[in-house]
Amino acid sequence: MEPRVTVLRALLRGLARRCPRCGRGPLYERWNQLWPSCTVCGLPFETRSGDTWFFTYVTTAGLTGVLIVTMILLQPPSVFVGQLVLLPVAIGLMLGSVPFRKGVAIAIDYLVDRSVQGGSEPAPTGSSRDATGSEPPSGAQPR
Numbered sequence: 001m002e003p004r005v006t007v008l009r010a011l012l013r014g015l016a017r018r019c020p021r022c023g024r025g026p027l028y029e030r031w032n033q034l035w036p037s038c039t040v041c042g043l044p045f046e047t048r049s050g051d052t053w054f055f056t057y058v059t060t061a062g063l064t065g066v067l068i069v070t071m072i073l074l075q076p077p078s079v080f081v082g083q084l085v086l087l088p089v090a091i092g093l094m095l096g097s098v099p100f101r102k103g104v105a106i107a108i109d110y111l112v113d114r115s116v117q118g119g120s121e122p123a124p125t126g127s128s129r130d131a132t133g134s135e136p137p138s139g140a141q142p143r
């Protein structure tokens with residue numbers, strides 16, 4: 001069994017667009033098209049899309065704030081010139097960073113899943129998610 005992945009390592013793997021669990025499987029089939037699951041270890045990626053979109057939205061808002069503060073600090077000769085420069089920079093930064101930010105979001109989701117499941121690894125693709133909740137409650141008595 002492989003050693004447990006540290007939080008920092010999982011996040012760095014996500015940022016590098018690699019599977020947060022094994023670090024070997026790529027997250028993306030193409031630029032921004034996720035594999036359904038890791039091609040090496042089977043960790044599901046697509047089941048996490050709702051959480052990753054929230055993270056992507058929040059980081060987009062954060063990047064927008066950074067760009068606005070940058071424009072205020074740089075004090076362009078006119079607001080129009082500032083907007084003219086800022087618009088392509090903002091579009092390039094927002095779109096270009098989506099796969100990396102989504103990779104970090106998938107890593108965070110993986111870490112949360114692992115934490116919620118008491119430190120056990122999330123189920124690989126193909127096995128039922130119900131299996132995690134199928135343990136009988138402690139103290140249950142057969143009749």
Ligand SMILES: [Zn+2]
Nearest residue numbers: 019022038041
């Ligand atoms: Zn993997």
